[in-house]
Amino acid sequence: MSGGWAGSNRRAELPPDWYTRIRPLVLARDEHRCRWREAGAVCGRHANQVDHIGDRHDHRPENLQALCADHHAVKSSREGTAARWRETTRRPPERHPGLI
Ligand SMILES: [Zn+2]
Numbered sequence: 001m002s003g004g005w006a007g008s009n010r011r012a013e014l015p016p017d018w019y020t021r022i023r024p025l026v027l028a029r030d031e032h033r034c035r036w037r038e039a040g041a042v043c044g045r046h047a048n049q050v051d052h053i054g055d056r057h058d059h060r061p062e063n064l065q066a067l068c069a070d071h072h073a074v075k076s077s078r079e080g081t082a083a084r085w086r087e088t089t090r091r092p093p094e095r096h097p098g099l100i
Helices: 018-029 069-088
Strands: 049-052 064-067
Touching: 018 049, 018 064, 049 069, 064 069
Parallel strands: none
Antiparallel strands: 049 064
């Protein structure tokens, strides 16, 4: 190991061969094209990001996809927004069934 990026805690959960093996493997498999789907269409722009489709701790290639920088940012912000929503969402007050 001779990486200069070891100080970032945000990357701590990634496996040691993420940059050397897994990431290039997924980008090559997806031909460096963004696999983002919106309304049935695939983005297809140049991808330089690898995204976890589901579980962030599942680093198998079938759980990973190539994304362009824009869509990786979109997905990251959506996940952040979803987390905030879950915390703040309040059910509207239900009407009492007996009060008619
Ligand atoms: Zn894209």
